Amino acid sequence: MGAEAQDAQGATDEYGIPIIPxxxxxxxxxxxxxxxxxxxxxxxxxYSAASMDAIxxxxxxxxxxxxxxxxxxxRLFLAVIGGVLPKTYADLEPSNSTIADAPDxxxxxxRLTTDWARILLRPDIxxxxxxxIGEIDRFPQLGQLWYRVSYxxxxxxxxxxxxxxxxxxxxxxxxxxxxxxxxxxVTVGVPQLVRTFSPxxxxxxxxLTRVISSGVDLFLARYATA
Amino acid sequence: MGAEAQDAQGATDEYGIPIIPxxxxxxxxxxxxxxxxxxxxxxxxxYSAASMDAIxxxxxxxxxxxxxxxxxxxRLFLAVIGGVLPKTYADLEPSNSTIADAPDxxxxxxRLTTDWARILLRPDIxxxxxxxIGEIDRFPQLGQLWYRVSYxxxxxxxxxxxxxxxxxxxxxxxxxxxxxxxxxxVTVGVPQLVRTFSPxxxxxxxxLTRVISSGVDLFLARYATA
DNA sequence: GTCTATACGGAGATAGAC
DNA sequence: GTCTATCTCCGTATAGAC
Numbered sequence: 001m002g003a004e005a006q007d008a009q010g011a012t013d014e015y016g017i018p019i020i021p022x023x024x025x026x027x028x029x030x031x032x033x034x035x036x037x038x039x040x041x042x043x044x045x046x047y048s049a050a051s052m053d054a055i056x057x058x059x060x061x062x063x064x065x066x067x068x069x070x071x072x073x074x075r076l077f078l079a080v081i082g083g084v085l086p087k088t089y090a091d092l093e094p095s096n097s098t099i100a101d102a103p104d105x106x107x108x109x110x111r112l113t114t115d116w117a118r119i120l121l122r123p124d125i126x127x128x129x130x131x132x133i134g135e136i137d138r139f140p141q142l143g144q145l146w147y148r149v150s151y152x153x154x155x156x157x158x159x160x161x162x163x164x165x166x167x168x169x170x171x172x173x174x175x176x177x178x179x180x181x182x183x184x185x186v187t188v189g190v191p192q193l194v195r196t197f198s199p200x201x202x203x204x205x206x207x208l209t210r211v212i213s214s215g216v217d218l219f220l221a222r223y224a225t226a
Numbered sequence: 227m228g229a230e231a232q233d234a235q236g237a238t239d240e241y242g243i244p245i246i247p248x249x250x251x252x253x254x255x256x257x258x259x260x261x262x263x264x265x266x267x268x269x270x271x272x273y274s275a276a277s278m279d280a281i282x283x284x285x286x287x288x289x290x291x292x293x294x295x296x297x298x299x300x301r302l303f304l305a306v307i308g309g310v311l312p313k314t315y316a317d318l319e320p321s322n323s324t325i326a327d328a329p330d331x332x333x334x335x336x337r338l339t340t341d342w343a344r345i346l347l348r349p350d351i352x353x354x355x356x357x358x359i360g361e362i363d364r365f366p367q368l369g370q371l372w373y374r375v376s377y378x379x380x381x382x383x384x385x386x387x388x389x390x391x392x393x394x395x396x397x398x399x400x401x402x403x404x405x406x407x408x409x410x411x412v413t414v415g416v417p418q419l420v421r422t423f424s425p426x427x428x429x430x431x432x433x434l435t436r437v438i439s440s441g442v443d444l445f446l447a448r449y450a451t452a
Numbered sequence: 453g454t455c456t457a458t459a460c461g462g463a464g465a466t467a468g469a470c
Numbered sequence: 471g472t473c474t475a476t477c478t479c480c481g482t483a484t485a486g487a488c
Contacts, residue, residue, distance in 0.1 A: 027453065046360060048274035052482060062455050067483065069453095127363060133422055134272060134360015137353060143423035178416075178437065182444055185411040185419070190404075193411070196359055197369035211404065218408055222447035253471065278464060288473050293465065295471095 033059045034066050038080045043127045047077055047135050078141065081132065085145055088128065089153040091119050099161040105170065105224070109216045110209075113187035116154065117212060120188055121203065126195050155180050173223045187215035259285045260292050264306045269353045273303055273361050304367065307358065311371055314354065315379040317345050325387040331396065331450070335442045336435075339413035342380065343434060346414055352421050381406050399449045413441035 037058030041050045052073055056063040070076040092115070102108030119125065136143045158180045165171035173179035190211055194201050263284030267276045278299055282289040296302035318341070328334030345351065362369045384406045391397035399405035416437055420427050 030454090044363075046272070046274055046364070048272060051480080053480080063482090064456085064484075065454055073482065130359050130362055133356050136356055136423060136425060137270075138272070140425070143425070146423050175440070178440060181416050181419075182412050182441065185415045186408050186444075189411045189415055189419070190407050193407075193415070197362060197372050199362060199366070199369070214401070214404060215408065218412075218444060218448045222444045256472090277462080279462080289464090290466075290474085291472055299464065 030059070030061050030065065031069055034061060034069060034076075035080050035083065038076055039084060042077060042080060043124070043131060046131060047138070050077075078139065081128075081139075081142060082145060084128065085132075085142075085149050086153075088125055089149045092116055093153050093157075099158065100164045105165070106216060106220060109183070109219070110213055112158075113183070113216065114209065114212050116184075117188045117191060117208060121191060121195055123199065126192075126199060130196065155184070158183075169225055171223055172225050179219075179223060183215070183219045186218055187212045190215065256285070256287050256291060257295055260287060260295060260302075261306050261309065264302055265310060268303060268306060269350070269357060272357060273364070276303075304365065307354075307365075307368055308371055310354065311358075311368075311375050312379075314351055315375045318342055319379050319383075325384065326390045331391070332442060332446060335409070335445070336439055338384075339409070339442065340435065340438050342410075343414045343417060343438060347417060347421055347429070349425065352418075352425060356422065381410070384409075395451060397449055398451050405445075405449055409441070409445045412444055413438045416441065 034055065037060075038050075038055045041055045041058060045051070045054075050073075052063060052066065055076075056066060059066070066076065070079055099105075099108050099112060120129075132142050132146055155177075159176045162171055162173055162176035162179055166173060166176065191203050191208060194203070260281065263286075264276075264281045267281050267284060271277070271280075276299075278289060278292065281302075282292060285292070292302065296305060325331075325334050325338060346355075358368050358372055381403075385402045388397055388399055388402035388405055392399060392402065417429050417434060420429070
């Protein structure tokens with residue numbers, strides 16, 4: 001936003017050559033600035049209490065520009081949340097292809113669910129989650145999106161891994177989809193529920209490990225093959 | 227609210243004797259009408275989008291009366307939610323003293339968690355839950371209250387039951403508090419998570435029973451004594 | 453594409469009569 | 471205690487110049 005102002009006043013490079021920004025680039029940078037400011041405002045205030053004036057101030061562009069780009073507050077909200085959800089869950093993906101071929105299944109599951117928990121318990125992601133939950137009645141699309149994103153990037157691949165482990169006789173989970181839901185619920189889900197209602201609850205690293213290990217043991221006590 | 231109007235016009239009983247309402251009763255009935263209308267409005271619109279004008283219309287009293295009773299929108303919100311949370315969870319209480327003395331522990335746990343699920347999955351209670359979660363950042367008191375209410379009325383008594391079962395050798399759960407969290411997560415928590423993001427998701431009765439039974443089996447595979 | 457300036461409605465809250 | 475009428479401000483959204 002400081003950069004834009006300089007451009008308008010005739011910025012030059014180190015040889016004194018005027019820098020004429022590509023209009024398309026300038027537009028998409030502004031678009032991004034709007035998205036960033038809007039996300040911060042929505043996370044802090046919720047949808048209804050979020051103010052387009054505040055987003056205007058935060059983004060450094062004019063309110064009319066925001067409306068040209070996004071049309072309305074509702075559409076801005078959906079665009080912002082719909083854009084950030086996949087990015088958020090993309091961080092979770094890497095770790096899960098290793099499950100099917102892990103030499104030590106218990107250790108692999110502990111590592112996977114611990115990685116997930118570390119990310120999903122982050123304050124910004126917890127706030128995003130609370131925001132989406134709180135607006136589900138008014139924006140049901142977000143519920144569908146959340147489900148699809150979290151299923152595609154987490155549960156889905158893990159279901160496949162369990163299916164393969166079943167076939168190989170390394171696991172005995174007749175309903176792999178339910179088994180994944182149970183594993184997630186009993187590991188990540190436990191501290192997540194606490195943090196949902198107590199954002200500032202301190203969860204020591206040792207405590208997280210203990211809870212997650214216990215959850216994995218619970219899971220394997222039922223589904224592991226002898 | 228129709229009743230109030232009649233009173234004002236000089237209602238009489240069956241013998242023609244004027245009915246003069248006790249002012250304190252009239253006041254507390256109005257107070258209740260405000261609370262009812264406010265709860266409906268907050269559940270439907272969320273805190274910020276809820277309108278004091280709409281609550282005024284819904285309650286049948288004047289806006290000034292609402293402010294005399296509750297002072298501000300914030301205080302009204304806290305009073306309403308703080309009042310309804312304990313009532314909601316009170317429905318869950320009866321079933322849990324039977325756990326420690328149940329002849330068939332598995333059946334008792336299935337029945338208890340099924341009862342809980344039936345209540346907690348009700349659309350009105352799910353909406354209340356979403357509302358509270360969505361406003362946690364702005365009303366952290368509600369998180370504390372939710373935790374205390376749900377702990378006092380559900381988890382707490384169950385922790386005691388597990389402790390007793392441990393002592394009697396009927397259960398081997400070294401950390402009863404964690405065990406309760408795990409049991410709840412893996413039974414009620416599974417369909418609850420689905421409904422949190424998909425309010426209209428249909429959960430057949432047979433499916434609920436299947437999920438909950440499977441969760442109890444998962445739990446007992448680890449913690450039951452042979 | 454982007455800005456300034458403004459329209460217009462509805463928000464929360466209160467003054468003052470009864 | 472309760473009402474009617476009103477104050478004041480801030481909300482979303484847009485018109486029109488550049």
